[in-house]
Amino acid sequence: MPITDFHGNTMDLHSTLFRSLLEMSSVRLEVLWSPVHRDKFITWGTEIFLYETFEKFDEKPKFDDIELSENSGARLLATNSNYHYVKCVDIYPLKGSEILMAIGQANGKVSLTSFGPSSFDRLGVNGMDLIPKHARQCNVVSWCHNDPQLIATGLDRYRSDHCILVWDIRSRTGPTTTAELGLSDMAHSLSWLQDHHKTLVVGMNNKMIKMVDLRDPSKAANSSQTKAVYGVTAAPYSNCMLASYVESQVAIWDIRAFEKPVLSLQQSKPITKVLWCPTRNNLLGSLQRDSKSIHLHYIQQMEELDHSVVERSIKPGVSGQITSFSWHPNDENRLLAITLSGSLTDTYVSERITLNWAQSANIVWTHGQRTLQSVSCTDSIYDLLGDISSVMKRRASRGYGLQVELESNAELVDDEDLKLIWNWLGATRKLSDEGAINSIPKHPGIRSILGIDKTTPISLTMKSELAFVPFSGISCNASAKIYRSEIRDMALKLCNWSFIHNPAQLLKTVETLESAGEITKAAAVAVFGLQLKTAIDLLSVTEHNTVSMALSGYNNDKDSVWRQACTASRLKLQDPYLRAIFAFLTADSDNYNLVLEEEDMAVTDRIAFALSFLSDSKMIEYLIQLTDQLTADGNLAGLILTGMCATSLPLLQQYLDNTGDVQSVATIAMRTFPTPLLECNRSQYWISSYRELLDMWRMWNHRAQFDIQHNSRTSTRPEQQIYVTCNFCGKTLSTNQFSRNKGPFQRAKVSCCPHCRKPQPRCAICLVNMGTPSQSDAVNPNSGTKVNPFNNWYTWCQSCRHGGHSEHISQWFEGHQECPVTGCTCRCLSLDAASGASV
Incomplete structure (x- = not known):
């Protein structure tokens, strides 16, 4: 072609x-x-x-x-047409130089030449010939990249001559051989080791690969018996990896275990060339005879001497x-x-374009060593993606989960389900503290209030009173069955529906919902409170005036045209509360399934409806069924039914599986679980996972506050993780045991070890022995605890081990980078990762 x-x-x-x-x-x-x-x-x-x-x-x-x-x-x-029997060529590797070639020929001569006049002419290099003692074919020629004045040539066998000649072209008297190797041998290929410029790897005699240290050429550094002696080449980015081939097999070597190849790659045709990629770590290219493609081998080192390969062709x-x-x-x-x-x-x-996602939520797309695109954790795209990791980090920075009032955490989230639960948790705690609900857990659920989860049959513990309550404000004599009991009223408080049986409170709630723009919900609350006239008036002044007209024609005749028309038209309504209103008014024989199955209604509203209009048996059956459904869906509203008890664990786990929001699960458990439940394995797993997240984000202050609240609610004392011990005797330097019987303001001298009396190290700034008490180091007469400000704490560099009082060290590094100890060049501040971290 x-x-x-x-x-x-x-x-x-x-x-x-x-x-x-x-x-x-x-x-x-x-x-x-x-x-x-x-x-x-x-x-x-x-x-x-x-x-x-x-x-x-x-x-x-x-x-x-x-x-x-x-x-x-x-x-x-x-x-350049001067050489007609070229067998091998290599280019002079010194940066900044012109093209100078070493040309190995069929007669064994290696000629150094360029394309026309060059700077090598005045050095006497251009035109130089490296001639062996006996003529035979030159199979390979290679410049040393680490010492470009050295060039190695590999020749065919001659019975009384060497096959490897290493030349030094710097000599003023002409090129000289610095090493001669392989007497009466044949060199098929050779390569310089990248980081060992005095070491050659040679494929010889169709039977071995030998490593030779030129500092002692008489002794082979290492060797391996193999027929894969062709194309020996050292990996540019590895001190250990080699490649060679024979026939249709590529051999990968590790010089640390040179007895046999670490990988043998069988190919479909005989190999003609192998070559490492100089810009890609551990990528080897190979060429097969009569092939139209190049094969690529990605050598992956799994463990120290365990390698695998991924192959493809282009x-x-x-x-x-x-x-x-x-x-x-x-x-x-x-x-x-x-x-x-x-x-x-x-x-x-x-x-392949790879996606790399850092723990800090920074994303980068890479192609090899090139960065195609990066997205900072502060980019607005995360708001569009709804990435839970960035959402949790943003919440944590605002103190989410740690607010004193539980309901205050609802103000820090955008998720409506979380808002509902935090507000509900705050409300139930207040009800419990005020004695409005009688329950030992501060966050009981509807089921526990009603006694559904108890072993005693519910029919023996709960009997509700039935009352027929008429609709208010309409001319027809319509009424509804209302079920009431003390525990039902208590459960309604948990749903924030205590107003349902109090007309004055109901009207106030309707006005509140109307002010908030929830017109249809306000109308539904009025209808469920049997205040039909209020609902009609509310809807008549809005875009729902047609619905208002329909409601005004209500009558309790089961065979009326109004009932038939409303039943047929209900499904055409877009609003769930309007559909619920007509489902309630057109229900047959107290069958309120259409209301209870209206999933777009709030869970609390459906629960409160069941508490008001269902008989005991139907109510229990519905609440159990709803609990199972909400648990399977991982809907946090199910906590209103389960309460903060063991029954809530599967629900919270399903929510975590659906959303990945371990932050909310961990903080809800930490703030509301009773101590035995908080210490169970699943709760502790959630909490430890969230702690790890805070550590990865370097949010140390938030992590500390989280641990303080968590430890205040557990029955076990946290394990001590840091001990200050004496360098001489190895015992603790704590003086608590020595100062128990001292006066309230008597200071303990801790400038020396209380056991062996050896002095403690001196502060690098003030040169006072560490631990010397200040005026504030006294025993509090009220609590009996020792007051020891952070300014006097031990502080030291993890690298050079020099340090001093925390206050003094902090002041020093406000204006310095290096260690304060004379003669120490450690840049302690730059080694402190937290010094540049944003919390």
Whole structure:
């Protein structure tokens, strides 16, 4: 396939340059990026060509330029036709230098040459020949990247000569060999170890790979018996990883366990080349004979010597068989490929775009080592996404869950269910404190008030009184069955429906709902309170005046046209409270299922309706069924039924599973559970999970306040985690046991160990022994506790171990970065992660 220009025309110039190569089918075309030039590469077969790449966007292509990709092209700069038996080529790796090539030839000679005059001419390097004692083929040539004056060559076998020659080109008298290795051996391949520039790895004699330390060439550093001796190459980003091949097998080596390959990758065809990517850690490319694709092997180190591999193949976008490829030295995942016909292509290896989510809620999309997009935890997109992690962090910063009054926590959330529960918890605590509800737990549920969860049959403990109460304000003699008892009235208080049987309170509640804009709910409350006229008047002055007209025609005749029309039209109403009104007024035989199953009504309203209009047996059956439904849904409103007892655990767990809001679950449990329930495993798991979140967010103050409230409600004393001990005897420095019988204001001298009497370390600022009491270090006569301000606490750097009184150290680092101890260069402040953390 001839090389074409950007317009698809055959290029006469390059056809001439490659004609000799195309006529010789046995010649393999090779390509190599310059290791020190971002935009230069060479190709060779029987001739060597130097190209320069350019971006299409930067300059207009010329007629004889070749296209490498949609975005890049290449321009021929120079040709070197002096060497017709090229077997291997490597480019001088010193940054800032011009192109200088080491060309290994069929006769064993290695020629150092460039493309025309260069700065190497005056150094006497350009045109230099490295000639072995006996002629034989040069199989590999490699510059040392760590010491570019050294170059290693690998030769075929000669019975009385070495196959590895290491040359030093710095000598004024000409190149000299610094090491000769492998007497009567054959070198198939070699590579310098990246971080051991005096160590060579050589594939030899079709049977071994040998590591040789040039400081002692007579002794092999390590070796392994293998036939995979071809293409030995060291990984750029690893001191330990090597790759080689033989026939159709790629071998991955770890020099720490060099007895055998850590991975053997079987391929479908014979391998012709393996090459590590210099910009991607542990990415190996391999090329198979007569292949149109390049195979990629992602070597993953799972444990110290345990490796795995993920493999894939790419087609660079050229037709024909690929004969060679070369990774770009700087551009990530970029490679050049060349085919048998001389076609070139510039390809970027596409990797998976990964999403990385930090514990602080920062998100970043990456492609290899490039950042495609990042989202800060303060970005407004989190408000749109409703991410619970950022929501919890924002709540925590405002003191959520720790407010003195439980209902105050409702003001810190936007979720209506959470608002309902925090307000309900605050109301039940006040009712319990005032004695309005008789229950030992401060947050009983409807079920516990009614005695549903007790072992005694409910029919023996609860008997409600039935009353027929007429509708108020209408002409027909209609009435409704109302069930009342002391415990029903107590349960209604938990639903905030104590007004239902008090007309004056009911009217006040209706006015409150009307002021809040909840017109339909206010009308429903009035109808359930049998104040039908109030509901009619309320709806008549709103957009629901048609509904008001319908209500004004109410009568208790079961066969009336009004009842039939309302029953048929009820489902067309959009508002759940309006549907509930007509379901209540048109119910047959006290069958209120349509009201109770109106899920868009508030749970408290449905519970209160059941408490007022259902018989004992039907009410119990409905409340049990509703509890099961709300628990399965993880609806927090179910807590009104269960209360803060063991029955609430499955409900809270389901809510946590649905929302991930461990913050609300943990704080509700911590603030409202009785002590035995608070100390159960599930509650403690929620609490410890929330503590870990606070630690990850570095919200130390909030975590401390949370722990203080939690510990005040548990029966167990928190385990001590920090001890101050003597450096000499190892015993505690606490003086509590020595000062129990002292006077109320007698100060305890703790400048030395109370056990061995050795002095404590001195403060680096005031040079006073640590622990020396100040005037405020006294025993409180009322509480008997020792008053020891934080300013006098022990403080020290975890790196250099120097420190002093907390107040003195804080004052020092207000103006300094380094340790206050003379001669210590530790930058203690920069090591303190909390010093730059925003809480």
